[in-house]
Amino acid sequence: MENNDNIFALSSAPGKSGVAVVRISGGDLGDLFKRIIDKKEFESRHAYFTNFRDNNGELIDQCIAIFFAAPNSFTGEDIIEIHSHGAMAVINKIFDFLREHNCRIATRGEFSRRAFYNNKMDLADVDGLIALLDAQTDKQRAIALKSLTGKDSKIYQNWREQMIEISAYAAAILDYDSDDLPANIDKKILSQAQNLLDEIKTSMSGYRATRAIQNGFNIVLVGETNVGKSSIFNKLVGSNRAIVSSIAGTTRDVVSQQIDIDGYLVNLSDTAGIRDASDTIEKIGIERTQAEADKADLIIHVYNELPEIINENEITVINKSDLLKDKSNKNVIYTSVKNNDGFDILLNTIKTKMHELMGGSESRIAINERTYELLNETVFELDTAIKNYDGNYDIFAEHVRRGGDSIGKILGVITTNEIADATFSRLCLGK
Numbered sequence: 001m002e003n004n005d006n007i008f009a010l011s012s013a014p015g016k017s018g019v020a021v022v023r024i025s026g027g028d029l030g031d032l033f034k035r036i037i038d039k040k041e042f043e044s045r046h047a048y049f050t051n052f053r054d055n056n057g058e059l060i061d062q063c064i065a066i067f068f069a070a071p072n073s074f075t076g077e078d079i080i081e082i083h084s085h086g087a088m089a090v091i092n093k094i095f096d097f098l099r100e101h102n103c104r105i106a107t108r109g110e111f112s113r114r115a116f117y118n119n120k121m122d123l124a125d126v127d128g129l130i131a132l133l134d135a136q137t138d139k140q141r142a143i144a145l146k147s148l149t150g151k152d153s154k155i156y157q158n159w160r161e162q163m164i165e166i167s168a169y170a171a172a173i174l175d176y177d178s179d180d181l182p183a184n185i186d187k188k189i190l191s192q193a194q195n196l197l198d199e200i201k202t203s204m205s206g207y208r209a210t211r212a213i214q215n216g217f218n219i220v221l222v223g224e225t226n227v228g229k230s231s232i233f234n235k236l237v238g239s240n241r242a243i244v245s246s247i248a249g250t251t252r253d254v255v256s257q258q259i260d261i262d263g264y265l266v267n268l269s270d271t272a273g274i275r276d277a278s279d280t281i282e283k284i285g286i287e288r289t290q291a292e293a294d295k296a297d298l299i300i301h302v303y304n305e306l307p308e309i310i311n312e313n314e315i316t317v318i319n320k321s322d323l324l325k326d327k328s329n330k331n332v333i334y335t336s337v338k339n340n341d342g343f344d345i346l347l348n349t350i351k352t353k354m355h356e357l358m359g360g361s362e363s364r365i366a367i368n369e370r371t372y373e374l375l376n377e378t379v380f381e382l383d384t385a386i387k388n389y390d391g392n393y394d395i396f397a398e399h400v401r402r403g404g405d406s407i408g409k410i411l412g413v414i415t416t417n418e419i420a421d422a423t424f425s426r427l428c429l430g431k
């Protein structure tokens, strides 16, 4: 049973800011609101300017206060928003005032938890909200918003309803005379289960791309020493982040920087040049280069002259093109940091490669680790159901039903406390 005592939190970012927003949620906040705006009557969803005073009559701050009457609010309860000046001293005063008026500070994710229990959002929406609050780039924002606005929930609901229906028909085959059931129902439910399995699997193939969008796309610069990796890194990052020198073996450790390419978050890494090193530290650096290359989504391999073998999975860059006469190979990109040459082509190639690799991200749903695991369970159950189909309608029905339950867990219609707790604890305090 969820209680609805009065909770509050700072909804804007902590620290000094122009405006801070303190949000209060509770079962009945009308009297508290009247006290804050010092009026006997008020309207919901109306901004009130107020000289907000503490219990001793001392001015706390000049604020704007808004009341959102239940159930038309984020949590589904009464909500008060106080917009004050964003100074910690003011915010602390407001907090003291609220504590004296029977309110307590909210726990992490408690506002969203209340929204969930008041049917304002399902768990897939909460996942979207978490992703939106974390979004750094435009693509991350777009994906998060899609799942926050409930598009994913509709797809999940449809899958779940189909599974409930399939399972019900399978059970009915055992209990009812075939004349009472739709014609060829046994074949129909099998093909429906198979189609559903295919559809879910296709949606899951977008997971890698979605994860890359959410966590960033790892691009790593590798190559022999002194070919100009750090110079290219600095060029792409737009600052002199990595040390550049004519001494071979300058870069010893992995240097990483996050950049935005075409709305995608990219973790770009510069690495130690590869050569037969005797120096212990350089050797460690080269090992790290290998480790970084292993987890790369895309490798930019830098040379100074055409290599014998061009790896199609990498972007091959021939740097120091200012020193070259022959620049005719179409499978490589010629760059010169010295003359600022070739970087538009390099950037375009990176974009094209990323779009290719992200192909699956246009998949219909935004998947995170939690939903991925539950979708995997669904796939397992549907697969097992189909394998057991041969006349075993009861086993078939049971596995399809379990598959539907896993989808129910994604939505939170079937919830275990651990699922809800794990989801809400990922939110920040004011959400």
Ligand SMILES: Nc1nc2c(ncn2[C@@H]2O[C@H](COP(=O)(O)OP(=O)(O)OP(=O)(O)O)[C@@H](O)[C@H]2O)c(=O)[nH]1
Binding pocket: 224, 225, 226, 227, 228, 229, 230, 231, 232, 243, 244, 245, 246, 247, 248, 249, 250, 251, 252, 271, 272, 273, 274, 319, 320, 321, 322, 323, 335, 336, 337, 338, 339
């Ligand atoms: N002529 C010319 N020199 C360049 C170019 N790019 C880099 N250099 C020079 O090449 C030398 C090595 O550059 P770095 O960027 O440090 O090379 P690196 O691959 O990071 O080297 P390590 O960290 O030692 O592996 C420096 O003296 C650069 O100024 C270029 O396009 N043309």
Ligand SMILES: [Mg+2]
Binding pocket: 229, 230, 231, 242, 243, 244, 250, 251, 270, 271, 272, 273
């Ligand atoms: Mg370097």
